[in-house]
Amino acid sequence: MFGDFSMGRGAVEMKKSGALAADDIHKFWHSIFLINSGHAVASDEAKQACKEAIKALYDFGSRNLHDGMVWNWGCSDAAVDARIKKSVPLYDAVSSDGFSEQLYCFALNAIGLDDLSDKRVLDVGCGFGEGLNFASRVFGFQNAVGLDLCRNAIDRANARLSRPGLLFVCGDAEELPFDDGELDIVVNIESSHTYPDLSRFLKEVARVLRPGGYFSHVDLFTDDRYRQFVALKPESGLEWLAETDITDRVKEAIRARMRPGSFLRRALAKQQRDTPMLLRMLSGSLALANFGADFAGHQYTRWERLMQSMFVRMLKRSGSLQPVRFTRYLHHLARKV
Numbered sequence: 152m153f154g155d156f157s158m159g160r161g162a163v164e165m166k167k168s169g170a171l172a173a174d175d176i177h178k179f180w181h182s183i184f185l186i187n188s189g190h191a192v193a194s195d196e197a198k199q200a201c202k203e204a205i206k207a208l209y210d211f212g213s214r215n216l217h218d219g220m221v222w223n224w225g226c227s228d229a230a231v232d233a234r235i236k237k238s239v240p241l242y243d244a245v246s247s248d249g250f251s252e253q254l255y256c257f258a259l260n261a262i263g264l265d266d267l268s269d270k271r272v273l274d275v276g277c278g279f280g281e282g283l284n285f286a287s288r289v290f291g292f293q294n295a296v297g298l299d300l301c302r303n304a305i306d307r308a309n310a311r312l313s314r315p316g317l318l319f320v321c322g323d324a325e326e327l328p329f330d331d332g333e334l335d336i337v338v339n340i341e342s343s344h345t346y347p348d349l350s351r352f353l354k355e356v357a358r359v360l361r362p363g364g365y366f367s368h369v370d371l372f373t374d375d376r377y378r379q380f381v382a383l384k385p386e387s388g389l390e391w392l393a394e395t396d397i398t399d400r401v402k403e404a405i406r407a408r409m410r411p412g413s414f415l416r417r418a419l420a421k422q423q424r425d426t427p428m429l430l431r432m433l434s435g436s437l438a439l440a441n442f443g444a445d446f447a448g449h450q451y452t453r454w455e456r457l458m459q460s461m462f463v464r465m466l467k468r469s470g471s472l473q474p475v476r477f478t479r480y481l482h483h484l485a486r487k488v
């Protein structure tokens with residue numbers, strides 16, 4: 152996710168724009184571990200600490216990822232690709248590999264409506280807005296809003312992409328700044344695995360949707376988080392219409408991105424051009440993991456493995472680091488009752 156580190160006094164720091172200490176990375180992964188362990192994060196203080204850690208990493212990412220670079224792990228789906236090419240024929244030919252766009256359009260296509268142009272759409276956890284911006288071109292949204300916890304991401308989205316009918320606001324998925332029944336569609340793309348209170352998020356989605364409105368959700372799950380998700384469905388205020396396992400489609404996109412010379416590899420190399428060699432190798436290997444390499448069973452080279460273990464050893468200086476094992480990538484479609 153976040154290339155371009157430099158090392159200083161036992162920490163890993165970001166060059167040029169802002170700093171990211173090893174401790175920040177450690178806190179991020181510890182939060183991801185807690186949140187995905189299948190239990191509600193206990194206290195408000197612990198929830199807040201998780202959100203601060205998540206925000207720090209995504210703040211860093213939204214300052215440093217180039218336009219068109221990956222926003223999510225992506226999806227490779229021939230039908231969605233064909234659907235997109237009807238309206239944006241060269242979407243994957245110039246400044247993107249197209250997989251992140253496909254994940255967005257998969258989620259919107261799955262709602263099954265021919266025309267979404269008159270719907271009021273909310274993208275919760277929109278990052279720096281490129282997914283919603285792209286989807287609004289494909290589906291012709293006239294009234295769409297993206298929301299993210301991360302102020303930098305929202306500033307970047309508004310500076311580059313906002314226009315009449317498309318804007319971005321800073322906010323928390325667990326406390327949506329919208330009135331009851333204000334929205335027709337809520338999408339949530341690869342974001343909810345970072346929410347400490349999943350129950351509250353689902354109830355917020357149900358609250359802001361109008362009766363008959365749709366919730367289209369894609370995300371990765373650990374086994375424990377999946378069990379928690381299933382247990383929360385009946386009390387969410389939503390009618391759950393479909394669950395689709397898209398693990399294979401996501402893995403296919405990740406594997407394409409991991410290939411030598413891929414768009415992602417070239418983009419990462421460009422981004423890290425000014426980083427000293429050793430740090431480039433260290434952070435490059437971390438970046439591959441953050442783009443889903445482990446999930447897709449990527450065969451790291453011996454050199455990549457070595458760099459990764461050095462990096463993990465550095466992180467461990469900040470405390471113990473528990474592994475998080477994501478086992479599936481799912482799409483869920485629900486409707487407000």
Ligand SMILES: C[S@@+](CC[C@H](N)C(=O)[O-])C[C@H]1O[C@@H](n2cnc3c(N)ncnc32)[C@H](O)[C@@H]1O
Pocket residue numbers: 202205206209222223251275276277278279282298299300301304322323324325339340341342345346
């Ligand atoms: C992996 S990124 C995905 C971004 C975007 N959906 C995409 O697919 O391109 C996850 C995003 O969720 C956001 N996020 C995390 N926790 C959040 C919360 N509690 N409320 C709103 N956004 C949150 C992060 O800041 C980050 O931008």
